[in-house]
Amino acid sequence: MERTVIKIDEERCNGCGKCVSGCHEGALQVVNGKAVVVSDLYCDGLGACIGECPVGAITLEKRKAAPYDEAAVMERLVPKGQAVVLAHLKHLKDHGETEWLRQGLDYLKRRDLYPDLERTGLSPTESRIGAATCTCPGATAREIARPGFRLAVTPQRKDGGQLSALRQFPVQLHLLNPRAGFLKDADLLLAADCTAFACGDFHSRFLSGKTLAIACPKLDGNLPVYVEKLTEMIDIGGIGTLTVLIMEVPCCQGLVRIAMQAREHARRNIPLTITVLSVSGEVIDTKWI
Structure with a gap:
């Protein structure tokens, strides 16, 4: 079958092993000084290891691979202890993989392991889960309610400051899950880092x-x-529109090329808007592509 799994650039890989510790499922090992995928069965394709790699040697690719096997993963993780199992299940929950999460909980139930955990159903408010996971909090997807926020009007906070319009976290593109629920029908703003300043x-x-x-x-x-990622956000995440906000400096055009390539690769065709700011923050140009 064809599915998304990780790909390692051996020339870039320095063998530091950070990705191995970031992969709860045990799909990665360092062999002869390089990180390798030991089995497609254990790679969930969610890319937690990407954020751990300091040299950018890990990417996601779609290719023919053995189907992910949650039971096989649990077989590897249970001997490592409850904290590791909890981290893995929390990882699945954060990425919305409810079916794999169900399979993992069923595995524990059949073997009468951690019955207290099974009863909670991994509630998002369960404190034990948050305490046990070693997933980076900065990569955990969450929505932020903004009641009363209106276009072109920035409400005041109780302390007198302006209220943020941010509706979700994280925001860095490397950390965003293209399958996150908050992307469905969303108007996605892809902004160059400098624009907000x-x-x-x-x-x-x-x-x-x-x-x-x-x-x-x-x-x-x-x-x-x-x-x-942008291609998956269009086809799988289901974003409705894409707006690219860049600075007038030449290097920012790279963000436009990334957006255009993603739309060309995607099966869906969505509206794409490009807005260019001057270094002083004035709008120089806005156009639909």
Whole structure:
């Protein structure tokens, strides 16, 4: 079958092993100084290891691979202890993989392991889960309610400051899950890192009512992953529109190319808008592509 699994660039890989510790499922090992995928069965394709790699050697690719096997993963994890099992299940829950989560809980129930855990059903408010996981909190997807926020008007907080228009977290494109629920029918704003600092009314003018992804085409590594992620956000995540907000400097055009390539690769055709800011934060140009 064809599915998404990780791919390791051996030339870039320095064998540090950070990705191994970031993969709860045990799909990765360091062999002869390089990280390798020991079995497709254990790779869930969710990319937790990507954020752990300091040299950008890991990407996601679609290819023929053995189907992911949650039972096989649990066989590997149970001997490592309850904390590791909890981290794995929390990882599945954070990425919305409810079927794999169900299979994992069923595995524990059949073997009468951690019955207290099975009864909770991994509630998102369960404190034990949050305490046991070693998943980076900065990569955990969450929606942020913004009652009363109106386009072009920035409400005041109780302390007198302006209220943020941010509706979800995280925001860095490498950390966003293209299958996150908050992407469904969303107007996605893909903003160059500098734009929010150049434009004083960024939140009310550009971010209000939108889901945010930020990136820098000059400084960020592994740019092909951005194309793949945006393509999945269109086809799988189901975003409704894509707005790219960049600075007038030449390197920012790389973000436009990434967005255009993603739309070309996607099966769905969605509206794409490009807005260019001057270094002083003024809108120079806005166009539909």
